[in-house]
Amino acid sequence: MIRRRRRVTIADVAEVANVSAMTVSRVINNKDAIKPETRQRVMKVIDELDYAPNHIARSLTGSRSYTIGVIVVDIANPFFAEITAGIETVAWQHHYNVILCNTQEDPRRERQVMRMLEAKQVDGVIVCSTRLADDDLPRLLEMFPACLLFNRETTAKDANVVMLADAAGIVRLVEHLEAGGRRRLGMIAGGSRSHSAQARLDGFRSATNGDDALIEHIETAHIHTGFRAAQTLLARQPDLDGLVCHNDLAAVGAMQACMTHGKSVPGDIAVVGCDDIPLASLISPKLTTLRVDRRVLGELIARNLFAHIDGEQPTRRQVIRHQLVIRDSAP
Amino acid sequence: MIRRRRRVTIADVAEVANVSAMTVSRVINNKDAIKPETRQRVMKVIDELDYAPNHIARSLTGSRSYTIGVIVVDIANPFFAEITAGIETVAWQHHYNVILCNTQEDPRRERQVMRMLEAKQVDGVIVCSTRLADDDLPRLLEMFPACLLFNRETTAKDANVVMLADAAGIVRLVEHLEAGGRRRLGMIAGGSRSHSAQARLDGFRSATNGDDALIEHIETAHIHTGFRAAQTLLARQPDLDGLVCHNDLAAVGAMQACMTHGKSVPGDIAVVGCDDIPLASLISPKLTTLRVDRRVLGELIARNLFAHIDGEQPTRRQVIRHQLVIRDSAP
DNA sequence: TTGAAAGCGTTACCAA
DNA sequence: TTGGTAACGCTTTCAA
Numbered sequence: 001m002i003r004r005r006r007r008v009t010i011a012d013v014a015e016v017a018n019v020s021a022m023t024v025s026r027v028i029n030n031k032d033a034i035k036p037e038t039r040q041r042v043m044k045v046i047d048e049l050d051y052a053p054n055h056i057a058r059s060l061t062g063s064r065s066y067t068i069g070v071i072v073v074d075i076a077n078p079f080f081a082e083i084t085a086g087i088e089t090v091a092w093q094h095h096y097n098v099i100l101c102n103t104q105e106d107p108r109r110e111r112q113v114m115r116m117l118e119a120k121q122v123d124g125v126i127v128c129s130t131r132l133a134d135d136d137l138p139r140l141l142e143m144f145p146a147c148l149l150f151n152r153e154t155t156a157k158d159a160n161v162v163m164l165a166d167a168a169g170i171v172r173l174v175e176h177l178e179a180g181g182r183r184r185l186g187m188i189a190g191g192s193r194s195h196s197a198q199a200r201l202d203g204f205r206s207a208t209n210g211d212d213a214l215i216e217h218i219e220t221a222h223i224h225t226g227f228r229a230a231q232t233l234l235a236r237q238p239d240l241d242g243l244v245c246h247n248d249l250a251a252v253g254a255m256q257a258c259m260t261h262g263k264s265v266p267g268d269i270a271v272v273g274c275d276d277i278p279l280a281s282l283i284s285p286k287l288t289t290l291r292v293d294r295r296v297l298g299e300l301i302a303r304n305l306f307a308h309i310d311g312e313q314p315t316r317r318q319v320i321r322h323q324l325v326i327r328d329s330a331p
Numbered sequence: 332m333i334r335r336r337r338r339v340t341i342a343d344v345a346e347v348a349n350v351s352a353m354t355v356s357r358v359i360n361n362k363d364a365i366k367p368e369t370r371q372r373v374m375k376v377i378d379e380l381d382y383a384p385n386h387i388a389r390s391l392t393g394s395r396s397y398t399i400g401v402i403v404v405d406i407a408n409p410f411f412a413e414i415t416a417g418i419e420t421v422a423w424q425h426h427y428n429v430i431l432c433n434t435q436e437d438p439r440r441e442r443q444v445m446r447m448l449e450a451k452q453v454d455g456v457i458v459c460s461t462r463l464a465d466d467d468l469p470r471l472l473e474m475f476p477a478c479l480l481f482n483r484e485t486t487a488k489d490a491n492v493v494m495l496a497d498a499a500g501i502v503r504l505v506e507h508l509e510a511g512g513r514r515r516l517g518m519i520a521g522g523s524r525s526h527s528a529q530a531r532l533d534g535f536r537s538a539t540n541g542d543d544a545l546i547e548h549i550e551t552a553h554i555h556t557g558f559r560a561a562q563t564l565l566a567r568q569p570d571l572d573g574l575v576c577h578n579d580l581a582a583v584g585a586m587q588a589c590m591t592h593g594k595s596v597p598g599d600i601a602v603v604g605c606d607d608i609p610l611a612s613l614i615s616p617k618l619t620t621l622r623v624d625r626r627v628l629g630e631l632i633a634r635n636l637f638a639h640i641d642g643e644q645p646t647r648r649q650v651i652r653h654q655l656v657i658r659d660s661a662p
Numbered sequence: 663t664t665g666a667a668a669g670c671g672t673t674a675c676c677a678a
Numbered sequence: 679t680t681g682g683t684a685a686c687g688c689t690t691t692c693a694a
Binding site: 023032062 | 679680681682685686687688
């Protein structure tokens with residue numbers, strides 16, 4: 001059972017300072033005009049009693065809770081952890097706290113979490129890579145005074161959206177490969193249910209007038225799946241001289257497959273990945289890839305939300321481009 | 332400016348259902364006895380109006396806020412991200428939310444964050460690797476109905492503690508090396524200000540009756556610092572046949588140095604790390620190291636806190652041992 | 663089994 | 679420049 005020590009209240013301060021609670025309230029909120037003398041006296045008592053306003057009571061009066069909700073599919077995924085770090089930084093600058101909710105890719109849980117956040121009167125939510133159906137989204141999002149969706153479009157009213165330019169990023173990779181003289185490019189594409197996998201594949205197709213024989217799909221992109229996909233692809237198309245991979249892990253596997261196949265990287269074939277995970281610069285040859293500064297991305301997302309909360313006209317839709325990181329695997 | 336849509340209140344439900352607010356309250360809390368007929372009617376109205384209790388108002392009445400605070404030095408660090416994932420899982424099972432606070436190793440910010448959390452009436456806090464001074468800790472922690480410290484001891488009353496058995500883990504590594512016939516062991520030790528570095532060093536010393544000539548210090552443990560430290564150590568002690576490294580990154584660098592030095596791993600010299608980062612099983616030879624399941628650790632931490640919150644007698648001090656992961660670098 | 667009234671700590675509104 | 683009163687939405691307490 002919880003036992004909370006009695007807190008000093010505004011009434012305590014008022015009594016000791018010989019003023020009304022209202023006056024104390026005005027002092028701590030810097031509102032209205034207060035006689036400097038009175039203010040001094042109240043401040044002194046606040047200090048002596050170590051008074052701090054009760055945020056719960058404040059929230060109840062209706063204005064703000066100074067809390068936002070952040071919903072992610074998996075906080076243990078460094079991608080979201082870094083975004084969350086950026087969000088938290090900006091939130092704190094705005095004197096806000098973050099309620100972090102991990103949904104583990106479960107849409108049911110996502111729904112419950114949203115209702116809970118609304119019941120706790122958060123001033124806004126940030127939803128990263130939601131798994132909710134398009135139809136459910138508007139009704140849920142519209143419960144909140146402000147909301148922002150990362151990597152998902154929606155018809156919800158007043159929802160802002162921040163998207164990663166996955167397709168454009170892949171196009172740049174392809175252009176880089178072609179500028180390096182590569183003529184026959186293949187792709188190892190990611191899972192069919194993933195939004196970003198679809199976008200990356202679209203980018204590849206549009207940049208290459210994609211021949212489907214040059215594309216190999218893997219459901220989960222990992223080193224060994226990348227390895228096998230590259231083997232299949234090379235068996236089918238021995239003259240490939242460039243390989244675009246859904247992500248860095250797959251690219252690492254693909255490079256191993258190339259070498260097993262007797263092809264040198266980048267001599268005979270160039271390999272590129274996507275995400276710039278730490279491993280990308282630790283292996284040999286170092287991987288050419290796409291990067292987005294995830295902490296900065298989180299900060300940008302949060303700033304967008306707070307613009308909304310603060311009543312400024314926020315950017316409705318923001319698209320963030322990757323940065324091309326050129327290393328040894330495709331110089 | 333925030334505009335919050337008017338919520339359905341308990342009074343609305345009461346009016347439509349033709350009962351008092353109290354009856355509605357009893358229904359949603361399953362408290363006291365209610366005539367089944369009345370309960371049915373109230374439930375129906377709740378459903379129709381889509382009523383959900385306002386948690387802020389609930390918290391104000393004094394019992395619980397159903398929110399805990401989690402304070403970490405850096406959520407972008409996968410170590411803490413995974414622990415946080417574990418904590419969040421258990422919190423949600425208890426119908427709790429987590430306010431996540433990132434302190435970026437700044438003790439001042441940590442203090443502010445704690446005051447804020449107290450003002451928001453959290454029912455408990457979990458503080459991971461605090462940078463606060465021993466003297467500040469008790470006063471701050473005692474503001475909360477329940478608190479738990481990870482990897483830090485304290486004299487604060489009613490504070491529970493979960494510690495990682497860093498020293499014991501290193502002892503096990505040393506024993507493993509000695510069982511494998513290694514006779515002359517060196518160590519690459521970590522930063523002087525780090526709690527865990529100190530503990531790991533202590534473990535090494537106690538297990539080897541440590542000769543300081545066999546120990547090399549690095550301020551930040553990374554691949555290149557590990558490389559250089561190993562070089563220095565090998566130059567000084569060419570007959571080393573075992574090397575214990577503060578963490579996996581340093582171990583990776585150390586292995587490279589060994590090979591550069593013409594020593595094969597594990598043939599001529601065994602190398603072990605600590606932490607089991609993803610890279611550890613990706614490089615060759617695969618690294619023998621220490622692991623602790625960080626998600627499970629987070630769950631354990633949270634369960635300890637909730638035991639306290641729920642008034643059970645929680646374990647005052649819990650020590651978590653690493654698991655020895657034997658791979659190729661020290662079979 | 664149900665209800666009325668008081669209170670949680672704060673702020674909005676109106677009055678002095 | 680200050681204070682009284684009434685909310686905010688709920689639960690506790692006491693009474694019926």
